[in-house]
Structure formats: C-alpha cells, structure tokens
Amino acid sequence: MAEKRLPILESFYSLQGEGYNVGVAAYFIRLAGCNVRCPWCDTPNSWDIASGELRKIEDIVNEAVETGAKNVVITGGEPLIHNLDELTTLLKSCGLKVWLETSGSAPLSGVFDWICLSPKKWYLPENDEIFKRANELKVVVESEEDFIFAQECKGRAGGQTILSLQPQWSADELIASKIVDFIKQNPEWRLSLQTHKYLNIR
Numbered sequence: 001m002a003e004k005r006l007p008i009l010e011s012f013y014s015l016q017g018e019g020y021n022v023g024v025a026a027y028f029i030r031l032a033g034c035n036v037r038c039p040w041c042d043t044p045n046s047w048d049i050a051s052g053e054l055r056k057i058e059d060i061v062n063e064a065v066e067t068g069a070k071n072v073v074i075t076g077g078e079p080l081i082h083n084l085d086e087l088t089t090l091l092k093s094c095g096l097k098v099w100l101e102t103s104g105s106a107p108l109s110g111v112f113d114w115i116c117l118s119p120k121k122w123y124l125p126e127n128d129e130i131f132k133r134a135n136e137l138k139v140v141v142e143s144e145e146d147f148i149f150a151q152e153c154k155g156r157a158g159g160q161t162i163l164s165l166q167p168q169w170s171a172d173e174l175i176a177s178k179i180v181d182f183i184k185q186n187p188e189w190r191l192s193l194q195t196h197k198y199l200n201i202r
C-alpha cells in the first residue's frame with residue numbers, strides 16, 4: 001500500500017547543482033533514510049529515517065507547487081527506500097517535472113521525467129532495471145580505480161544514457177586532471193561538477 005506520509009529532512013527551491021541538468025531551477029525534496037553510507041557522504045544527517053519529519057504527501061506537494069517551481073528533484077538520503085508512487089504521481093498531476101537522484105540500492109518506484117543514477121561500488125543495484133531506465137549515469141571518482149568501476153557501470157547502462165564523471169569533492173586535486181585525461185580518451189563520458197559547492201549555495 002502506498003505511503004501517505006514520508007519523512008522529509010528538508011525541502012527548498014534552488015538550482016540543480018550537478019549533473020546534466022546543472023543550473024536549472026528546481027525544488028528539492030530531501031527524504032530521510034539511507035542504506036548506502038558512503039564514507040565521503042555530504043549529507044550523513046540524512047541517514048537515519050527518524051531524522052526526517054513525517055509529512056503528508058499532499059502537504060509536501062502543495063509546498064512545491066506554491067514555490068512556482070517547474071521541476072522537482074527527489075533526493076536523499078536514498079529516496080528509493082520509500083515507495084515514491086504516490087508522491088511522484090501527485091507532483092506530476094500538478095504539472096511538475098519530477099527528477100530522481102538515486103544510488104539504485106533499493107527497488108525503483110515512482111514516475112519520473114529524469115533519473116540520475118549514481119551507483120556505489122559497495123552497495124550495487126541488484127539488477128539492471130535502474131541502469132536501463134536511467135537517463136544519466138553519474139559516477140563519483142575519488143581514485144583511478146573508479147574509472148574501472150565507471151566502465152563496468154557503462155556496460156550495464158542503456159545506449160542513450162548520458163555518462164558523467166564527477167570528482168569526489170574532497171579528493172586529491174590530482175584526480176581532476178586524471179578525469180580530464182580519461183574523458184579525452186573516452187569522449188562518451190562528460191564532466192559533472194558540484195557547482196553549488198563552488199558557489200556556496202545549497
């Protein structure tokens with residue numbers, strides 16, 4: 001049965017800071033709870049489901065609509081640990097485009113206009129469905145080993161999927177030049193930067 005309430009850590013209207021849709025205005029809904037626990041996570045306060053306020057889906061959607069936003073990013077935490085059918089259906093019925101940011105570590109639910117998949121090698125998606133459905137594959141790179149992981153992920157993705165490499169924010173700055181070299185040799189990949197961190201906006 002679909003959830004009537006979801007645990008919300010925060011919601012705010014800003015710009016998409018990274019990935020293919022960078023720079024586009026979007027309302028962010030950050031759900032609480034994450035099963036992945038990346039060592040370099042920049043939102044560890046989202047890991048515990050109890051850190052979120054349980055809110056009615058109707059209220060969450062009304063707030064998004066009131067901002068005048070055209071796009072909504074569902075993020076976390078790992079949003080797919082929740083059933084997103086009801087939230088995304090209601091958002092779309094209000095005319096909003098709905099985007100997902102996920103690691104793919106839980107089954108896909110919901111209806112989306114854009115899926116950005118950022119898989120983590122310590123908690124891989126169980127099957128290829130999310131790879132095939134993803135509009136964008138975004139691999140975070142902190143060491144040269146991650147280029148091998150990125151190519152493995154590319155092998156699971158659909159042919160039309162946008163392929164992005166994003167330097168891990170606190171990684172050694174040498175990794176940036178290694179990413180540039182890799183993309184020059186593998187031009188099907190592109191660079192993604194966390195522009196919101198450079199601009200100090202959320």
Ligand code: SF4
Pocket residue numbers: 034035036037038040041042043044046076077078103120
């Ligand atoms: S999947 Fe995202 S929220 Fe979860 S630990 Fe990794 S970076 Fe943090």
